[in-house]
Amino acid sequence: MTIDDKKLRRKIRMNAIILGLVAVAFFVTFIVLTALKG
Amino acid sequence: MSATAADIQDSHDHHGPAHTGIKRWLFTTNHKDIGTLYLVFSLIMLFVGGAMALIIRAELFQPGLQFVDPDFFNQMTTLHALIMVFGMIMPAFAGFANWMIPLMIGAPDMALPRLNNWSFWLLPCAVILLASTLFMPGGAPASGWTMYPPLVLQTGDAFPFLIFAVHLLGISSIMAAINIIVTILNMRTPSMSLLQMPLFVWSWLITAYLLIAVMPVFAGGVTMLLMDQFFGTSFFQAAGGGDPVLFQHIFWFFGHPEVYIIILPSFGIISQVIPTFSRKPLFGHDAMVYATASIAFLSFIVWAHHMFTVGMPLAGQMFFMLSTMLIAIPTGVKIFNWTATMWEGSLSFETPMLFAIAFLFLFTIGGFSGLMMAMAPLDFQYHDTYFIVAHFHYVLVPGALFGAIAGCYYWLPKWTGHMYDERLGKIHFWLSAIFVNLTFFPQHFVGLAGMPRRIPDYAVQFTNFNAMSSIGAFGFGFSQLLLVYVIYKCVKSGQKATAEVWDNPEGLEWTVPSPAPHHTFDEAPLYTPRHH
Numbered sequence: 360m361t362i363d364d365k366k367l368r369r370k371i372r373m374n375a376i377i378l379g380l381v382a383v384a385f386f387v388t389f390i391v392l393t394a395l396k397g
Numbered sequence: 398m399s400a401t402a403a404d405i406q407d408s409h410d411h412h413g414p415a416h417t418g419i420k421r422w423l424f425t426t427n428h429k430d431i432g433t434l435y436l437v438f439s440l441i442m443l444f445v446g447g448a449m450a451l452i453i454r455a456e457l458f459q460p461g462l463q464f465v466d467p468d469f470f471n472q473m474t475t476l477h478a479l480i481m482v483f484g485m486i487m488p489a490f491a492g493f494a495n496w497m498i499p500l501m502i503g504a505p506d507m508a509l510p511r512l513n514n515w516s517f518w519l520l521p522c523a524v525i526l527l528a529s530t531l532f533m534p535g536g537a538p539a540s541g542w543t544m545y546p547p548l549v550l551q552t553g554d555a556f557p558f559l560i561f562a563v564h565l566l567g568i569s570s571i572m573a574a575i576n577i578i579v580t581i582l583n584m585r586t587p588s589m590s591l592l593q594m595p596l597f598v599w600s601w602l603i604t605a606y607l608l609i610a611v612m613p614v615f616a617g618g619v620t621m622l623l624m625d626q627f628f629g630t631s632f633f634q635a636a637g638g639g640d641p642v643l644f645q646h647i648f649w650f651f652g653h654p655e656v657y658i659i660i661l662p663s664f665g666i667i668s669q670v671i672p673t674f675s676r677k678p679l680f681g682h683d684a685m686v687y688a689t690a691s692i693a694f695l696s697f698i699v700w701a702h703h704m705f706t707v708g709m710p711l712a713g714q715m716f717f718m719l720s721t722m723l724i725a726i727p728t729g730v731k732i733f734n735w736t737a738t739m740w741e742g743s744l745s746f747e748t749p750m751l752f753a754i755a756f757l758f759l760f761t762i763g764g765f766s767g768l769m770m771a772m773a774p775l776d777f778q779y780h781d782t783y784f785i786v787a788h789f790h791y792v793l794v795p796g797a798l799f800g801a802i803a804g805c806y807y808w809l810p811k812w813t814g815h816m817y818d819e820r821l822g823k824i825h826f827w828l829s830a831i832f833v834n835l836t837f838f839p840q841h842f843v844g845l846a847g848m849p850r851r852i853p854d855y856a857v858q859f860t861n862f863n864a865m866s867s868i869g870a871f872g873f874g875f876s877q878l879l880l881v882y883v884i885y886k887c888v889k890s891g892q893k894a895t896a897e898v899w900d901n902p903e904g905l906e907w908t909v910p911s912p913a914p915h916h917t918f919d920e921a922p923l924y925t926p927r928h929h
Contacts, residue, residue, distance in 0.1 A: 386613035
């Protein structure tokens with residue numbers, strides 16, 4: 360399956376990147392908060 | 398919003414898989430093949446984790462130490478949990494998600510097919526890494542799946558492998574979650590609005606958000622353990638100014654949403670099965686969506702009910718007690734709505750429905766013990782006893798696992814093109830239902846009587862109920878061999894299944910032939926809701 364619609368492909372990529380960044384943000388935040396608590 | 402699925406072109410000229418043989422499975426980007434991979438993997442893991450459970454129950458059949466030394470027993474309890482949670486139940490529901498979400502929303506495939514392949518193939522690598530620790534000096538991790546420091550830092554050679562395996566498992570889940578959200582939000586057939594989506598799709602949409610929020614927190618927690626062990630930090634070591642209890646907070650901030658990540662897809666499957674066999678629409682469809690979303694939201698603010706005995710201030714205990722009681726409300730809404738769906742319905746009791754009804758009753762029992770544990774002062778007695786073990790096994794086994802099995806029987810004809818053997822399915826159900834209760838109900842009593850968790854030997858007054866529980870465990874374990882046979886027989890032979898399979902079921906998956914062709918919905922289907 361190939362998605363020919365460039366706009367849709369860009370939207371999917373954007374969505375995926377944003378969600379990935381959210382995941383990274385949770386990862387980093389908790390480590391930073393823990394370090395600050397210590 | 399999603400005028401998108403119609404623009405998707407199928408660039409293959411053929412209609413089967415791109416490769417044959419082993420290459421087909423290694424390199425597949427097809428959601429059905431990847432779904433199959435996840436489901437077969439999780440079925441194998443059911444028996445791997447199950448074998449560990451049987452080693453545990455064999456040792457616990459009688460007081461005294463008969464078969465294994467205490468450290469190996471602890472390795473078994475640890476690995477049993479890690480494999481069942483991360484290797485069995487989560488991949489099982491990921492398999493259902495992969496197979497069914499595109500079919501249910503009229504999409505040709507998942508949004509990110511190559512990421513999908515990676516999400517799956519990380520899993521066998523991670524599990525092999527974890528299982529290989531059994532053969533290392535010092536053995537597998539034996540700290541419990543909760544990995545509390547300082548005990549976990551005494552794991553030995555296996556420690557970095559445990560952390561790495563956990564990271565791989567987490568990355569797999571996060572990538573799968575991203576794929577699911579992006580698929581649901583971008584690739585729905587244009588005629589299907591969000592609130593028109595089936596409950597199974599909604600459950601997974603919400604579960605995917607939970608995964609993205611909390612798996613990284615778990616990863617952060619275990620990374621900090623790794624840093625404490627190897628890089629001289631003191632996140633969780635009191636001597637360096639850190640706090641071991643802080644790990645517990647981080648772990649359970651992940652851990653409580655994790656248990657909802659496990660159960661919500663099961664709720665979704667039950668919401669598909671019960672209306673079909675009641676020949677009635679799901680009672681309160683929108684309320685079910687809002688209840689699921691409420692459960693997910695509330696799951697972030699209850700974590701410390703796993704830690705009532707650590708010495709929390711009273712205000713903290715009160716808060717978590719009240720929030721935990723609150724989460725019972727939307728869960729109750731769901732139980733009542735499933736029951737109301739059956740009320741005055743034209744019921745038939747095929748195997749999926751039997752598992753779904755057993756779920757309703759037995760998950761509720763697990764919920765009741767959960768409500769008892771929500772009361773902080775009462776939890777002081779229950780904590781770290783078999784009462785807890787009974788509770789979570791009731792919500793996980795006749796809860797999550799029965800939901801998965803119900804889904805398996807429900808959709809097997811769609812996947813294979815054959816009806817499964819109904820007689821054998823019913824036998825499988827009754828054996829499972831009887832033995833699961835024999836295994837776990839007595840554990841409530843020994844827990845209340847004071848038997849602690851995670852012990853290979855126990856005081857002699859707990860003998861009779863432990864013996865019952867062990868017999869039940871072996872019965873339950875061997876009954877699952879019947880499931881494997883039913884699946885095998887269904888794949889190979891059986892009465893040909895129609896596209897609809899059941900009696901006028903609702904959903905786009907029943908509009909494609911059985912077995913579903915390798916590629917479906919090359920053009921966006923028109924979705925016409927039956928109700929609303």
